[in-house]
Amino acid sequence: MCETCGCDAAGAPRLTTLTAPDHDLGHDPAHDRAPAHDHGRDHDHGPAHAHVVPLGQRVLAHNDDLAGRNRAWLAERGVLALNMMSSPGSGKTTLLERTVADLGTSRPVSVIEGDQETLLDARRLAAAGARTVQVNTGSGCHLDAAMVAGALSALEPPDGSTVFIENVGNLVCPALFDLGERARVVLMSVTEGADKPLKYPHMFRGADVLLLNKIDLLPYVDFDVDACRDAARRVRPGLRLLPVSATRGDGLDTWYDWLADT
Numbered sequence: 001m002c003e004t005c006g007c008d009a010a011g012a013p014r015l016t017t018l019t020a021p022d023h024d025l026g027h028d029p030a031h032d033r034a035p036a037h038d039h040g041r042d043h044d045h046g047p048a049h050a051h052v053v054p055l056g057q058r059v060l061a062h063n064d065d066l067a068g069r070n071r072a073w074l075a076e077r078g079v080l081a082l083n084m085m086s087s088p089g090s091g092k093t094t095l096l097e098r099t100v101a102d103l104g105t106s107r108p109v110s111v112i113e114g115d116q117e118t119l120l121d122a123r124r125l126a127a128a129g130a131r132t133v134q135v136n137t138g139s140g141c142h143l144d145a146a147m148v149a150g151a152l153s154a155l156e157p158p159d160g161s162t163v164f165i166e167n168v169g170n171l172v173c174p175a176l177f178d179l180g181e182r183a184r185v186v187l188m189s190v191t192e193g194a195d196k197p198l199k200y201p202h203m204f205r206g207a208d209v210l211l212l213n214k215i216d217l218l219p220y221v222d223f224d225v226d227a228c229r230d231a232a233r234r235v236r237p238g239l240r241l242l243p244v245s246a247t248r249g250d251g252l253d254t255w256y257d258w259l260a261d262t
Contacts, residue, residue: 017155019126063144067145073180074163079159082183093124094246096128103162103259112148114167114168130164141168142173165179186211189217191217194223212225
C-alpha cells in the first residue's frame with residue numbers, strides 16, 4: 001500500500017509505448033542513455049503500438065532519491081520535463097494535443113501519460129505527433145519517480161527535447177511525489193470552483209504556473225477569475241495564472257512563451 005494515501009502501489013504498473021504516426025524523434029536506441037533505476041525490462045523500440053512490460057516493484061521510501069536521479073539525467077541532456085497535474089476533466093489531454101501539434105515541428109516533444117486504465121489519452125497524443133508512453137497505474141492514484149524512470153527509459157527522449165508528464169487526474173496525491181521534473185504545471189477549468197486553490201493547497205502551493213482552462217465557457221458559468229487568482233496567490237504568493245482555452249486556442253501563445261522561458 002502507498003504509505004502516503006493508501007492506494008494499491010504494490011501491483012506492477014503497465015507500460016505501453018505508442019509511436020507517433022510518421023513522426024521520428026530521432027532517439028538513440030542505446031540503453032546507456034536511460035536514467036539509473038532498478039527495473040529489469042526487455043525493450044522493443046520498433047513501430048509496434050502495444051509493447052507492454054511490468055515496471056517492477058517500487059519502493060516509495062526511495063522516491064526522492066529516484067527523482068533526483070531522474071532530474072540529473074534530464075538536466076545532463078537538456079531535456080525539459082514538466083509535471084502536468086489537475087483534477088479529472090480539466091482538459092490536460094486536450095491542452096497537450098494542441099501543444100504537441102503546435103510545437104512539435106520546432107522542438108521534439110514526447111509524453112508520459114498516466115492513467116489508471118486504458119490507452120485512450122495516449123492514442124490521442126500519439127495521433128497529435130508525440131511519441132508517447134502510457135503508464136497504467138491500476139488502482140494507484142498518482143505517478144511516482146520509479147514509474148517515470150521506467151517511462152523515460154522507454155521513451156529515450158532526444159537531447160534538448162520536451163517531455164510532458166500527464167499525471168493521474170487527482171488534486172491530492174500527485175502533489176506529494178517528486179518525479180524529477182523541472183517545473184510543475186497545474187491546470188484547472190472554469191467549470192470548477194474558484195476556491196479550489198484554498199481547498200487543495202498542497203497542489204497549488206507547489207505549482208510553478210496555473211493554467212485556467214475553458215475560458216471560452218466563461219459566459220455560461222458562474223466563475224470569478226479574479227477570485228480564483230486571489231485564492232491561488234493566498235496559497236502561493238506571486239503564482240502566475242494564465243487563462244487559456246485549449247479547444248479554441250485563446251491564450252496559448254502566452255502558454256508557449258512560458259514554456260520557451262522555462
